[in-house]
Amino acid sequence: MRPKPQALRKSVVAAVLLLIVASAAWRAARADSLRTVPAAAVTPPGASTTSREGLSDTVAAMSAVLAKAPANSAAAVRLADALLRQSRVLNHAGLPVMAEAVLNRVLHANPSDYMARRMRATVYLSQHRFRDALTEAKRCRALRADDPVLDGLIGDASLELGDYSAAFSAFDRMVLIRPDATTYARVSYAHELQGDLAGAIDIMTMAESATSAHDPEAQAWHAAQLGHLHLAAGDTALARREYLRSENLFPGYPLAGSGLARVDMAQARPADAIARLTKSLETAPSAADFALAGDAYAQLGQADSAERSYKLAEAMWTSDTPEPAQLARFLATRGRRLDDAVRLAEEAFAVRQDIFTADALSWAYFKQGRLDDASVAMTKALSTGSRDPELLSHAAAIKAARTRPVKVR
């Protein structure tokens, strides 16, 4: 028997109303459960392995997923993560650009995708776009105020821009909410910047202990950081041990190679440093390594080779990997193109007021004989209490020159 149209209409209306109520309830419950998921519970990018092969596999797999579904947020975030790690391993600045493009595509489809936005802030940091990173991280904060990762991002960007109080406050908040390897690494750096090298080493050791055994890239990074800290503390034997461990954990890790060359230099073994750097400069040239090689050649009295290396460092910092503050510090320290050094340092300092840019500015002024300006800039450079050896030697030279003025050129 067919139901009457009137009765059918009533049943449909009732069913629709029932479904609306049920759906609304389900949606509210789902929203609640999403709100209570902590940030770290989201699938961790790069979780499988971060060996060279592991990173390549992740990039290939996630690229394949995105070729089929370009707006897949989880795949885009994992791909961006793997690309950033590869960029560190290979010193490849083009990879963060690719990571940004991948995330932009996802965010074009869904501008409020939180994980993609947060990863984009990380990508900006990697591209040295610190203000963009800070802005993006603060926008993310409006979406999820209790995410400790944002404190890390805000702290990192603030640190690079020279806003140390904001940076240290952010790290303090982070360590309260989420004490883990990433937080410890940041706190260690904060201690280092404030001159507490022993504390920095202890905390970096904790950070390394808290790192997954399945993450060789991160382990190598921590070992290299420990090498850097021991070298800064003047313990070259321990520094060498840590750099060798880093090299062993991740063969060919760039930080380990240049760290070992620095240890060679600190131990007055410039020929060993050159042997090591020649190999790495052939495969993965970096301006800092060219500068170091120049110093090594200079120590050996090979002026032509030193000049050649310095020129390549200068060219690289100008056009291959443009870093005006680094270039200014290099030019001032080696007494080259001092007018350009001052101009570059002033331009860099107008953008970011971190202690190393302040040191570059101070030393460039000093080399030009502008002692008062040098002293003002050095006050800023010393403001955190850093025990960086180069910074301290510059400060001592400026202080000595002010008490007993001499021609500095």
Added chain:
Amino acid sequence: MALLILACATRLSAHPMSTFGVRLNVTASAVTVILNADAAPLIVKLDALSATRPSSGDDVERIRLRADLIRSLTIVKADDAAVALIPGTVRTNADGQVEITLTGALPSNAHTITWQSRLIYGAYPLSVSHGSDPVESVFWLQGAEVTPAIPAHAPTQSVATFAGYMGLGFVHILPRGLDHILFVLGLFLLTPRLRSLLAQVTVFTLAHSVSLGLAMFGLVSLPASIVEPLIALSIAYVGIENLFQRTLSSRRLWLVAAFGLLHGLGFAGVLSAISLPRGQWLPALFGFNVGVELGQLGVLTLATATMFAWTRWVADTDRWIRRPASAAIALMGVFWVITRL
């Protein structure tokens, strides 16, 4: 792990990108390299890498004198055999950079080429184009990194783009587009008459093609937050109307046209997320639309076959199939309206 990268990013980040840029144009018989660089640091680098004394003169002249060195550091291979490059012009471009041109003859039977620069130490973009084809492939390279093998001849780009986007359009309906599938099924379930179905599907197709085209040209734009709930509402509507109507009216056709416009905007949202290839938007757009139509035809074919099979077992298809299915479609539409709002 996600956090670790943040820890590392500050102190161990990639370097900034270089100021170099390279364009590679490949024709059937030749390859042309155009290298853009800042003059001053390039001269410093060339002087450092050269065994001869530093050059003199203006920037362009000094670089021209080092053209052989640039050539020797620029490696183009065709099927693993080095291509002999000949230095061409050196001039200052509109951006104030120097533009250095190198050309080389390609063997007629070359299948692939590779590029490598030993002059650039940082990360830089390499744009590759074929002849006058405006489509460019961009590779991000680091220092002396070698490109993967690049086809020496332009692929039949338009056909490949058309086919690729047709596939995307098809899978956007089958199997990913459940909402569009239900809408098409809603049209199918109104009446068993073929003429009515054809009229609805034709109107729907024309309408969504128009709005998809307009949206992709930027002439029409509606945010997804409005379009998506309205698409869900259209599904609910056709399902509910099927419960009370069995014949095609002109009002229904107008509504289907309006709904088609909405669905077209939904398709445009998908295409925008993918982005159309520069210089290939027409085959891409056309291919996507054809893919969508094929997907719809697939849905209708499956629905017809299923209905035909059921009619052998169910006498009263209106009572046991058409109405319950329409009600389910309507309920699903309502559900989506709620969840998409």
